[in-house]
Amino acid sequence: MSVPDNHAPRNNTDATDLPTGFRYAGVTCGIKPSGKPDLSLIVSDQPVVTAGVYTRNQVIAAPVVLSQKRTPSASIRAVVTNSGNANACTGDQGMQDAAQMCEQVAELIGCSAKDVLVMSTGIIGKPLPMDCVQRGIGDAYSQLASDHDSFLDSAEAIRTTDKERKTVFHRLDFGDRSFQIAAMAKGAGMIAPNMATMLSVILTDAPLTPEVAQTSLQRATDSSFNRVSVDGHTSTNDTLLLLCSGSGAPLDGQELETFQQELTAAAIVLAKKLVADGEGASHVMAIQVHGAEDEASAELIARTVAASPLVKTAVTGGDPNWGRIVSAAGYAGAAIVSEKITLEICGTTIYSKGSPVHFDESALSKKMKSSAEVAIVLGVGDGPGSVEYWASDLTTDYVEFNSEYTT
């Protein structure tokens, strides 16, 4: 399904507008039995500032163990990614394989292996077919190019069960200088049997210091990738990278503020694409919570509403079932003021000041069913805490897909 885009970049760029300094390739090396592209390589001609945000799961895939030690950095030269195999729960062999992927890339482009990052996504618990991977890295290196099609090839080769390739392009104009943001992502939590990983790479030619890049990426993540859920299952491989190729004076003051807004907007677009493409999703739930004690409370309430199978199935069925939403808010663990609870679905108020209000149930149900994005606006008091959160609904397709016997 596709999703209406309330967070579209303010300046949609022309397809050829990519940040300067990067080359891309995506190839088929044979990891996936389907024969679809499965190896992606992004190379920078110069060392670039790079920030990373990784899974909080304590069971961590080998490529995450390796990459997270290497960011933030001012000297990254490449990101190599394979799909079809997560290289997770693969022990010492997995660590050696991840290291070898970096070493091979480093040799080809002439840099230290510690300046190469690696990501993997796909089946858990199987060793990487390193002969395929090695051939793929060689092929990808020979095809590196800076054009738009090569960027898309690279984005294509990180997909697993994604129904759509996920990219976003933003442009920043600061009068005397302008910058690009180009980003790709795959996945939506652990959406498929034995498949893990949300991966995303955001490229820009804006100049940032490593520390500012790391802070900016974490801020963007907190309002985007950390505010979406499909099934609430945190994978072993989640990796989000920000590579900044820009030279010149690092962004500061108002320019940095604008960059942060655009970076966050780009991350939100990608995050919503993950939800819309979530396994079996028939609707995106866009959940706004306001009036909470603080932002953390608002987020906890939104996450609890988003995770409730009863709320999810109500949205699936087009059922404006305020009881499920209000009671989910009540057990989230954050303070709420029962007599001040208000609830709107798709713009219709159905609960106000702690009591149900009369509304046209049939009309609202029809509207919910026909909306790709169902807006749920929940007031829980008079506090300053508010948040927006996105989640998929829960369908029989999800259950059927995930209960198929696959081992």
Next chain:
Amino acid sequence: MSVPDNHAPRNNTDATDLPTGFRYAGVTCGIKPSGKPDLSLIVSDQPVVTAGVYTRNQVIAAPVVLSQKRTPSASIRAVVTNSGNANACTGDQGMQDAAQMCEQVAELIGCSAKDVLVMSTGIIGKPLPMDCVQRGIGDAYSQLASDHDSFLDSAEAIRTTDKERKTVFHRLDFGDRSFQIAAMAKGAGMIAPNMATMLSVILTDAPLTPEVAQTSLQRATDSSFNRVSVDGHTSTNDTLLLLCSGSGAPLDGQELETFQQELTAAAIVLAKKLVADGEGASHVMAIQVHGAEDEASAELIARTVAASPLVKTAVTGGDPNWGRIVSAAGYAGAAIVSEKITLEICGTTIYSKGSPVHFDESALSKKMKSSAEVAIVLGVGDGPGSVEYWASDLTTDYVEFNSEYTT
């Protein structure tokens, strides 16, 4: 579905063995359009020690607001319960209606209204049809009796969407004196559209002080009703009561310890019946976690594994998918030792010391599919924390039932 009972009482009592001092009735008063029994009354001839444990939801139904102020107590005389209407989110009218139910019972049996407890379960947000309720209380009072059939009538009248009536009977022999425990329960979280409430009443003629009764009930709850989940959605009406009619020296020392074990065992039997009867459930997952840092950590890990839709659907499909279980443990938020993780499903070890091990996948899948209860035993380190937790799986029946348009 029915469930194998690993926590069967050590002494299954004869059906006529009920605690002394109580009379029961269950009648049809017309709250439910189906015409099924919907009003239950339990009366004690003497004031009894009573403890209560209630929902932690901040959105609390009127009967819970009222009952929780009245326990623990040494002077309770009756519990009146209606099904078909939860009297939740019903404002001041709901509070008046709950109070009036207690007043009517108090007048009939000749006691103070504050010595009557009230429970409600069913649709949220609709006012109670008080004419039906009043007629029902009158009818129930006139039918009160101490025989086994009357107890079952009472248990029958608290059901909503339960497929089975849920009761359990235990007997304690202490040489010179013996006691009975008889208990009833309904529901399994918020299992149905607009239906709320797990309700349970445990009756005994063992003598306990109010404080000891409260502590014992909380301890039993922590190992039973607080360790089950169907959909993780805490209702607005959950109420669990323990009524102790015994006279003589209150239990103490070894007798009290034995009583606690039997009470907990009875609560576990009921809690597992809730899970087995969970909406759409095709298997019970019996999740044991051991080796955690402490019991709270073990419980958090078990609850996270139990709540994962990916784990639930794997069990539905008979898929021994260790990746989903191990990664769920990894994001639970409690410390684990990755390289010491072990996992058994239905007695077969499939993951050991942090690595997958070879096993007969087809045989294990067949065993999972044919087991009403799928045992998942997860070791996460060398710590002393262990726990047992029960949950239902996730089926297309659950999604279909809960996504039907009902408002």
